[in-house]
Amino acid sequence: MTGSLNDQFLHETVLLHETVEALLPYSGIYIDGTFGRGGHSRLLLSKLSPESTLIVFDKDPLAIAEAKRLAAEDGRVVVIQAGFAQMQQEMEARGLLGKVNGILLDLGVSSPQLDDASRGFSFKADGPLDMRMNPEAGVSAADWIASVREEELADVLFKYGDERFSRRIAKGIVLARERQPITTTLQLAEIIKESHPKWDHKKHPATKSFQAIRIFINGELDELDAVLEGSLKVLKQGGRLAVISFHSLEDRAVKQFIRLQAQGPELPPGLPVMESSIDRKMRAVGKAIKATAQEVKVNVRSRSATLRVAERL
Known part of the structure; x- marks a missing residue:
């Protein structure tokens, strides 16, 4: 570069x-x-x-x-x-x-960080599901989502994203990962969208969930x-x-x-x-x-x- x-x-x-x-x-x-x-x-x-x-x-x-x-x-x-x-x-x-x-x-x-799809923060452009401020340390969002319990995932979405439908979204993510690994941002965003029963059409349905996961991953x-x-x-x-x-x-x-x-x-x-x-x-x-x-x-x-x-x- x-x-x-x-x-x-x-x-x-x-x-x-x-x-x-x-x-x-x-x-x-x-x-x-x-x-x-x-x-x-x-x-x-x-x-x-x-x-x-x-x-x-x-x-x-x-x-x-x-x-x-x-x-x-x-x-x-x-x-x-x-x-x-x-x-x-x-x-x-x-x-x-x-x-x-x-x-x-x-x-x-x-x-x-948001605009660089390779960092994995954005649900608007496809990239590896990372979300770490320092990609060289800690656990990526993809690795965390691959193993987190459904209850803990729901709690994170609610606590850090104020997501009303956290339990439904967590269930959707867990069911989706059983079919195939969740490794990209657009893949996760689409799962959240399909799991979300109602959202403000001025705001992407994955907004709160991505915020919550990012805050949790980076402490x-x-x-x-x-x-x-x-x-x-x-x-x-x-x-x-x-x-x-x-x-x-x-x-x-x-x-x-x-x-x-x-x-x-x-x-x-x-x-x-x-x-x-x-x-x-x-x-x-x-x-x-x-x-x-x-x-x-x-x-x-x-x-x-x-x-x-x-x-x-």
């Missing part, structure tokens, strides 16, 4: 300016926990002071290749091939706990919980956390985390406590931010995006 990966699959960075603007003051150590194709990182670098450092994380080998190209152009960039759940561990190893000015997380899959919600908790130790006082989420499960986790840290620990009712003695670890910065109508018109994938920002106290 020659040239930039951006030449192969274009990526429209969601809430680009809103997210970078939330990470003031643009001096010190910053982390992009989801480098992707570097849209947020490049804009952030254009604003960071010359002595600043930008540490970028990603599991995806293609994203890491792009990040290394950027690092070759800009000495302020440090590249780590790991999921953002490893952020606290990596910062501790570098002696940077409590020294980071800003953390940026753009959750979910990137446009290039996305567990990783999100880990990085949110880790941010408390990674960020310095006044440092900011900016998180873009794309579905209600992610956004709910981020919202509840910020609210809990802003409220402080739960205390027994009636216990006399001075406001100044409550251990509040974060404060919410403004309200949740959604993509503008203009951005949604240009990039339809931004319509479900929500940005939340918090500051370490």
Whole structure:
């Protein structure tokens, strides 16, 4: 493969300016926990002071290749091939706990991952049923579906996809795999479609099921919980956390985390406590931010995006 990966699959960075603007003051150590194709990182670098450092994380080998190209152009960039759940561990190893000015997380899959049929994320184009953020590690969706119990599959579809017909779809998948192995995305999408009794014809019937399987295969919600908790130790006082989420499960986790840290620990009712003695670890910065109508018109994938920002106290 020659040239930039951006030449192969274009990526429209969601809430680009809103997210970078939330990470003031643009001096010190910053982390992009989801480098992707570097849209947020490049804009952030254009604003960071010359002595600043930008540490970028990603599991995806293609994203890491792009990040290394950027690092070759800009000495302020440090590249780590790991999921953002490893952020606290990596910062501790570098002696940077409590020294980071800003953390940026753009959750979910990137446009290039969705558009590249060989990655197995899309139900719109045929490709191997993989769905791993890092194809070199873990269990593929095809291997998992080949052996998962029907009850567990139904639970995953319901829990991570909010799929009302999870049990019917799980039964359909199990019956289909008895006839032949399920190895491609369109094969699975068609099975789900045939098993789905009712769907919104504006949305593909496999949408929720593919989301659920992807989240489960990659342990996305567990990783999100880990990085949110880790941010408390990674960020310095006044440092900011900016998180873009794309579905209600992610956004709910981020919202509840910020609210809990802003409220402080739960205390027994009636216990006399001075406001100044409550251990509040974060404060919410403004309200949740959604993509503008203009951005949604240009990039339809931004319509479900929500940005939340918090500051370490």
